[in-house]
Amino acid sequence: xxxxxxxxxxxxxxxxxxxxxxxxxxxxxxxxxxxxxxxxxxxxxxxxxxxxxxxxxxxxxxxxxxxxxxxxxxxxxxxxxxxxxxxxxxxxxxxxxxxxxxxxxxxxxxxxxxxxx
Amino acid sequence: xxxxxxxxxxxxxxxxxxxxxxxxxxxxxxxxxxxxxxxxxxxxxxxxxxxxxxxxxxxxxxxxxxxxxxxxxxxxxxxxxxxxxxxxxxxxxxxxxxxxxxxxxxxxxxxxxxxxxxxxxxxxxxxxxxxxxxxxxxxxxxxxxxxxxxxxxxxxxxxxxxxxxxxxxxxxxxxxxxxxxxxxxxxxxxxxxxxxxxxxxxxxxxxxxxxxxxxxxxxxxxxxxxxxxxxxxxxx
Ligand code: HEM
Ligand code: SF4
Ligand code: FES
Numbered sequence: 507x508x509x510x511x512x513x514x515x516x517x518x519x520x521x522x523x524x525x526x527x528x529x530x531x532x533x534x535x536x537x538x539x540x541x542x543x544x545x546x547x548x549x550x551x552x553x554x555x556x557x558x559x560x561x562x563x564x565x566x567x568x569x570x571x572x573x574x575x576x577x578x579x580x581x582x583x584x585x586x587x588x589x590x591x592x593x594x595x596x597x598x599x600x601x602x603x604x605x606x607x608x609x610x611x612x613x614x615x616x617x618x619x620x621x622x623x
Numbered sequence: 624x625x626x627x628x629x630x631x632x633x634x635x636x637x638x639x640x641x642x643x644x645x646x647x648x649x650x651x652x653x654x655x656x657x658x659x660x661x662x663x664x665x666x667x668x669x670x671x672x673x674x675x676x677x678x679x680x681x682x683x684x685x686x687x688x689x690x691x692x693x694x695x696x697x698x699x700x701x702x703x704x705x706x707x708x709x710x711x712x713x714x715x716x717x718x719x720x721x722x723x724x725x726x727x728x729x730x731x732x733x734x735x736x737x738x739x740x741x742x743x744x745x746x747x748x749x750x751x752x753x754x755x756x757x758x759x760x761x762x763x764x765x766x767x768x769x770x771x772x773x774x775x776x777x778x779x780x781x782x783x784x785x786x787x788x789x790x791x792x793x794x795x796x797x798x799x800x801x802x803x804x805x806x807x808x809x810x811x812x813x814x815x816x817x818x819x820x821x822x823x824x825x826x827x828x829x830x831x832x833x834x835x836x837x838x839x840x841x842x843x844x845x846x847x848x849x850x851x852x853x854x855x856x857x858x859x
Contacts, residue, residue: 518825519855590826592787 521582528579535572560623573616581609626651628660631715632725653703657690661697674726681838684774688726689715694776694836717779733775736791740799740817745810761806768801768846770839777833777843789822793833793843800846819854
């Protein structure tokens with residue numbers, strides 16, 4: 507077996523750390539999301555209820571955190587799985603570009619939607 | 624009792640692919656080791672059966688094989704330790720390494736990775752007149768990692784190695800830990816550089832297969848986490 511040693515610092519430490527940190531924050535944000543949005547008798551899902559909730563800065567902030575962290579965590583996590591495979595450079599760069607572009611696009615969609623309330 | 628041992632066989636001179644063969648054994652005791660069964664098959668039925676073993680006592684690490692789907696040492700598992708369905712025990716080579724013959728795999732890449740982490744003390748100072756001292760507490764940090772017998776059960780049980788043969792793997796990380804956390808060693812940064820790489824630490828996703836596989840019950844994932852934290856501390 508030809509074992510090729512890569513011995514340059516990969517910057518993997520930071521993305522590993524941020525994956526953990528955003529994961530932990532997401533855990534609480536997700537619990538909050540379910541309690542506040544789905545299991546709360548007061549929450550309601552009518553047009554008016556959603557509208558008034560989204561105008562509340564606390565909810566808006568919560569959803570904004572959710573969008574940004576969720577997308578970062580999802581994209582960074584998928585990239586870390588892609589890197590597990592011994593792919594050639596052009597394939598992994600293509601996947602990397604697609605991940606970053608889709609993250610930015612979905613992020614913008616999410617943020618502009620929230621800002622429109 | 625009577626047992627069927629189902630063994631993966633492969634003769635590179637005759638077979639195009641590995642296949643399984645069944646061997647019926649009578650008078651098997653519950654306290655027989657799996658290695659005893661392999662020996663009986665080799666000595667009584669087919670002298671061509673090829674596998675490694677040396678110490679027969681869980682010290683040399685040469686007889687790691689996959690027993691009923693798990694990487695284990697054939698000399699350290701008794702028949703009674705296994706949940707046996709249909710009186711059959713299945714034995715295969717450990718995965719992810721080039722197959723040479725029957726249960727024998729080529730361990731070269733495993734040991735190359737072990738060597739790249741520089742598995743020897745690199746101190747700054749010249750040797751003192753007598754030994755280099757350590758406190759008991761400092762030495763205790765190393766005891767668990769130093770129990771490793773280089774059997775390869777952990778690294779070859781890891782999905783990250785299955786999909787990328789360049790992944791350095793848990794056994795080499797454990798050895799890196801053993802020196803990085805040795806107070807007498809001064810090559811911490813150099814060693815961290817060697818494992819803080821794309822094929823290094825960050826391919827570990829805390830899957831715990833290594834911990835389940837290790838015959839010495841080393842909490843390998845804990846040791847890898849200490850290395851990840853040490854690598855992170857350099858960045859922030
Ligand atoms: C309860 C909230 C969550 C927690 C606590 C959490 C935690 C984690 C942690 C610790 C990792 C790193 C695993 C490793 O490589 O060692 C991870 C990976 C990952 N997460 Fe999350 N996560 C959460 C929610 C999410 C969500 C909502 C998504 C989807 C957007 C997601 C997608 C991913 C992906 C794709 C990976 C990479 C897979 C892997 O490394 O095994 N996670 N998560
Ligand atoms: S850590 Fe355990 S499983 Fe891995 S090589 Fe050492 S003894 Fe074998
Ligand atoms: S034969 Fe030495 S460890 Fe099993």
